Amino acid sequence: MKFLEKFDPQLIIESPGRINLIGEHTDYNLGYVLPTAIEKKIIFRLQKNGSETECNIYSTDFDTGFKIDLRTIARSSVEWENYILGVLNEISKRTDGVIGFDCTLESNLPQGSGLSSSAALECGLAFGLNELFDLGLTKMDIVQLSQTAEHTYVGTQCGIMDQFASVMSQTGHVILLDCKSLEHSQIPIAFEPYQMVMLNTKVSHNLATSEYNVRKQECEEGVAIIKNKYPEVDSLRDATRDMLEAVKHEMSDVVFDRCSFIISENERVLLMAEALKKNDLNRVGALLYEAHEGISKLYEVSCPESDFLVDFSKDFPAVLGARQTGGGFGGCTLNIVHKDAVDDFIQQASTAYKSRFNIALEAFTVRPSAGTMVR
Numbered sequence: 001m002k003f004l005e006k007f008d009p010q011l012i013i014e015s016p017g018r019i020n021l022i023g024e025h026t027d028y029n030l031g032y033v034l035p036t037a038i039e040k041k042i043i044f045r046l047q048k049n050g051s052e053t054e055c056n057i058y059s060t061d062f063d064t065g066f067k068i069d070l071r072t073i074a075r076s077s078v079e080w081e082n083y084i085l086g087v088l089n090e091i092s093k094r095t096d097g098v099i100g101f102d103c104t105l106e107s108n109l110p111q112g113s114g115l116s117s118s119a120a121l122e123c124g125l126a127f128g129l130n131e132l133f134d135l136g137l138t139k140m141d142i143v144q145l146s147q148t149a150e151h152t153y154v155g156t157q158c159g160i161m162d163q164f165a166s167v168m169s170q171t172g173h174v175i176l177l178d179c180k181s182l183e184h185s186q187i188p189i190a191f192e193p194y195q196m197v198m199l200n201t202k203v204s205h206n207l208a209t210s211e212y213n214v215r216k217q218e219c220e221e222g223v224a225i226i227k228n229k230y231p232e233v234d235s236l237r238d239a240t241r242d243m244l245e246a247v248k249h250e251m252s253d254v255v256f257d258r259c260s261f262i263i264s265e266n267e268r269v270l271l272m273a274e275a276l277k278k279n280d281l282n283r284v285g286a287l288l289y290e291a292h293e294g295i296s297k298l299y300e301v302s303c304p305e306s307d308f309l310v311d312f313s314k315d316f317p318a319v320l321g322a323r324q325t326g327g328g329f330g331g332c333t334l335n336i337v338h339k340d341a342v343d344d345f346i347q348q349a350s351t352a353y354k355s356r357f358n359i360a361l362e363a364f365t366v367r368p369s370a371g372t373m374v375r
């Protein structure tokens with residue numbers, strides 16, 4: 001792109017992906033989650049370009065870019081552009097401080113792998129523009145406007161977890177976040193002598209956005225039925241298993257299963273937080289397997305590839321637990337593996353996966369890392 005010829009970035013921002021230890025699909029049900037940022041990230045290089053309204057965005061990985069006129073921001077037919085445009089649109093509702101800029105993007109964060117490259121893109125841009133133009137946005141503003149950008153420009157009615165984790169994470173900790181009050185605490189995790197190993201199925205079934213929104217609607221349907229009998233219930237976070245059982249006959253089996261998963265998953269997040277505080281790693285592992293069972297059978301957001309890898313890990317004694325992480329329908333499984341067995345585990349899982357699906361598995365270890373920052 002032409003601007004690269006005179007590109008002299010004034011600011012470099014690192015914006016990480018995230019894993020979620022447990023608490024899947026609980027965020028938009030106003031429950032609890034336990035995510036953290038990881039070392040894999042998107043790097044933004046930014047400069048003011050002297051223009052009032054012209055912006056140039058360029059992805060060095062994909063050797064592609066686009067121009068934006070700040071006076072006419074609108075949705076694009078190119079999906080990734082909407083993450084950028086949505087953020088600019090949200091920022092423009094809050095301040096007119098953004099003028100012409102150039103931005104390059106470089107990433108080692110696999111896309112469509114359940115590690116939230118979307119939130120990394122949204123939050124990194126918002127964070128970078130806030131620094132570059134001194135917009136006065138708080139970290140919470142950045143989290144919330146990025147989430148709204150995803151709703152309005154991308155079309156996924158996501159919860160707040162990914163953006164929160166991308167911005168608020170601290171090295172060596174997972175965040176216990178209450179998605180209703182937004183109260184949160186940082187819980188230290190080390191897992192020694194175990195490590196977190198991600199196995200990337202390399203599949204991203206394109207049901208992800210449509211089915212995600214369907215799950216949200218099914219949960220809302222469940223809440224409406226429970227609320228008829230228990231008016232104090234505003235979200236599945238407020239519902240108990242007894243309440244759900246009391247109205248079971250009024251809902252479809254599917255809606256019952258969805259609600260049942262969310263109620264249990266919320267409980268599991270709190271149990272996981274306790275297990276982490278006691279460093280009870282066997283319990284940590286057992287909760288991961290339990291969660292995956294629900295993800296697969298009750299919430300039905302897994303896929304044959306993720307199920308295969310989780311089942312494979314169950315036969316591997318050095319693995320304490322595993323589950324698919326993120327929105328679902330593919331992406332990565334998270335595995336807690338003894339450090340002495342990591343190489344062997346990856347090698348055997350890769351061989352088994354290749355022979356079953358003819359796909360080369362991608363595998364890497366992750367550590368809880370810091371949120372979006374200026375480099």
Ligand code: GAF
Binds near residue numbers: 023026028116162327
């Ligand atoms: C996606 C969403 F963006 C998150 O808000 C969350 O719901 C997650 O799926 C499932 O836990 O990453």
